[in-house]
Amino acid sequence: MPTKTYHIGVEATMEIIGGKWKSIILCHLRHHAMRTGELARAIPQISQKMLTQQLRELEAANIVSRHVYKQVPPRVDYALTDYGESLSGILHELCVWGEDNIDRRQAAGEPITLMSRDDV
Amino acid sequence: MPTKTYHIGVEATMEIIGGKWKSIILCHLRHHAMRTGELARAIPQISQKMLTQQLRELEAANIVSRHVYKQVPPRVDYALTDYGESLSGILHELCVWGEDNIDRRQAAGEPITLMSRDDV
């Protein structure tokens, strides 16, 4: 079986939080567990397909846990695992740095907006 | 003109350090300025095209600076700008978290290897 080789730690991290959606999802889950629909509303640009797909991948990496309530209509929610919590500090810093980056770019006259800050 | 809209800070950060290569390049530049060929050797999997393309984008975002020496054969090096340095702490944490992630997965029996740790 082929051994997967990384050359530097950040490669492995990015495999987990990289891509267009994962870090955004995780930043939301940082505060509290959220239901599927709740996440969808918090991230209006995401499609349902992407949302569940990314959640599945985060679950496989043991970063989020999925909790199904036995109800009809169905109720499912997602939360950071204990291991996922170990990313919390980094996620926060990524948010804050991004906010600052947006401020700078605005100050420089770029036409960009930020809808909500870290702790939605 | 269309105003670019972000919904959360991390989106902007990931636009800058996301993708397969940028964070790796930045982790290397964290320690000292490096020449093109030196970076290429440090990141053996990257192609020349990707290397220069990513460096151009980082330059455009004001994260790295490009310094051309008037010599033949050409000599060019890249370094973090002052603003780029503001990412240094985050980059370091991303490296360390990834190293730990790899350790865990190894301990769990996954066939993976890490070639070199943070401070190459």
Place this chain on the structure above:
DNA sequence: TCTAATTATTACCTTTTGGTGGGTAGCGCA
């Protein structure tokens, strides 16, 4: 005159990622 050295560009192709629109399950309620 020919080659080595270093950085960078271009055209072309493959892979990965993301988006759309449809459909399912199962219970409650008008």
Place this chain on the structure above:
DNA sequence: TGCGCTACCCACCAAAAGGTAATAATTAGA
């Protein structure tokens, strides 16, 4: 009977990201 609610899956398509290989530019030195 038929619709709404919630989560989610699938087939198909479009766009973005990344990979390969060939090529340029320039000058020292064999």
